[in-house]
Amino acid sequence: MSKKISNTIKTLRFFANEMTQQELAEKAGVTRQTIAAIEKDKYSPSLELAFKIADVFNVPLNEVFSYKEDE
Amino acid sequence: MSKKISNTIKTLRFFANEMTQQELAEKAGVTRQTIAAIEKDKYSPSLELAFKIADVFNVPLNEVFSYKEDE
DNA sequence: TCTTAATGTATAATATTTTTAACATTAAGT
DNA sequence: ACTTAATGTTAAAAATATTATACATTAAGA
Secondary structure (H helix, E strand, O other): OOEEEEEOHHHHHHHOOOOOHHHHHHHHOOOHHHHHHHHOOOOOOEHHHHHHHHHHHOOOHHHHEEEEEOO | OOEEEEEOHHHHHHHOOOOOHHHHHHHHOOOHHHHHHHHOOOOOOEHHHHHHHHHHHOOOHHHHEEEEEOO
């Protein structure tokens, strides 16, 4: 009944030449812990950070984050 | 040189039978002030709220929010 | 086996978003 | 002119995201 945000960051990192969390963090302008927390769904990022992460991978935001019913 | 988030909430409200800020706020589960602040670019919402707002209008997130170079 | 890079995790401090409450202004209808 | 709904706006509190620091674990290579 309720929707949740999920993401494909780990996969995207893997296909981006196995980019590390650290590298992604630097390119997105945040710390490694922030990336780790988001990857593990500890919390959902700000819209701005979501856009920045998508930009790093050169994909639209909806290829990184989706909002769907959680099964 | 820097990117900024902009949104089309006001327009979307207008085309959604002139939905008020108050109605949108209720449907998105936030207060009217939050909608007003976002409409006026006082700050960018959380990713979750961005998704909820898009859901209210039944459009993808990128039809509500965009992240582009500011002129 | 030893090192090292990468990741997992936790906690307290800081920053940002969101709420609550309040009052002002605008536009429309009567 | 009066009323009312909608919006503009502000300030302080509460909630959530992010940082900084620190230490543990894992996997891979020398």
